[in-house]
Amino acid sequence: MAKFRQLDSCLRETGLASDVQMHRPLPVPRRLLELVHDRDYHEAFARDRLDRQAQRRIGLPVTTPLVQRTFLAVGGSLLTARLALKHGLACHLAGGTHHAFPDYGSGFCIFNDLAICARTLLEQEGLTQIMVVDLDVHQGDATALIFQHEPRVFTFSAHAASNFPARKQSSDLDLPISDGVEDQEYLALIGNHLPDLLDRLNPQIVLYNAGVDPHRDDRLGRLALTDVGLLQRDHLVLDACLRRKIPVATVIGGGYDAMTPLVKRHALVFRAAADQARLHGL
Template structure:
């Protein structure tokens, strides 16, 4: 089992970026402290190549990121002021997802401590996402003919609008999103299958919908690889999630996904996605539960 780890000190960021990035340091630290993983299972990805970036994103947009020429309006849409360090982190994170996907094809499962940047479109970023790591990894594996069919299971509370738009006309990647109906983004794109969730949804209702969907997805798509976005912004403690899912419910969600995929011998590449609880411990604990469940079920 391989985990893409991103050292937040390798590419230091301005102070206003610091809190959202803190979990990337704390998750592996907690997993190491608890003995769930060993240092040998962690790796720091190299930056994605320009050729790989351009399999998904337009040259004009990539050059804006590379040359730091985003307009103030474009930066506001992303939610971060541009910086060379932020762009470097994003291309490293994207390569990490490609690397753990390749690992999953050989060994069953791989994890990215970051990733899940599903609001990035081909020609622009938004919602704290500059480049779409799942889309880049899927396009790379398809281009290299390592897979013929990919399934993206997006269980972040926010719809993967960038991912849906990127694969709207691509039958080789099936996009599935369970997300808050009245949450960001307020204009939704059309995934291959969207399940909108009502505000205040509890464990039982949420897990029931997922339990019904998973066997249909597996039988309909028959994927060579699943990309799983395991956002923990579904938690009742999340500042923006609007759902009432408990930490136990979040764990059962992950277990359900992993059990179904393992039962059908489908490799899984996992990225963490969002989490905005007031206390960072709630975010980190929930993400660590995802790692523990995947490691236990895939063995």
């Protein structure tokens, strides 16, 4: 997909990422995929045997490149989470597919990468407290449902209340936001909740969905953040984690606009990460 290639180019051209900082993921292994997703579902997707209704719900035509990209993107989120545990901070050029449920996909999401990461870290790395911070403008509904009975994974979603999905799930903390909210109000809301949550839970890693669709020009968002507001948001989240020595893995989440402004917007979290890494001596 052009967006991912262009984001890669943008990061290299602006000096935000160099060859030594770039890592190539492997496709997610089936065994880890099945920590979250039903075998019938992922096999039907990979073999292009989803029925028409299931495909319509996802909203993307199933093609061979899509299948390859989907397995690779989840592998990338896993790699990012492991790099974050090792180095303190790592950023993925894809990921954040939070509307993917165990047995079906929806809203352009096929596999729930952060849910697979969280389950893998619980199982393979022996972690006992993980936090998902989902600031994409849409509620992380599937992630909330997947972990509704899992106390070791805390789900936090701040989203436009009136936006997709119409039927919300219950995260451990939901912050529904009114249409049209601008930078200062939004930042105050996140700033009033996130630091206290981190102090209370002291998670061993934060998995951060830095969706850029709360932007005022986004076609599917209903909020009114500017580029500066999004950048400040990413600084706020990363600084709150890193000053508490909590590793953070970021994924890009959603964004819907013309390619050039969109790619620049997705690059904001990388800019915040580069600055925060320097500030915190990583």
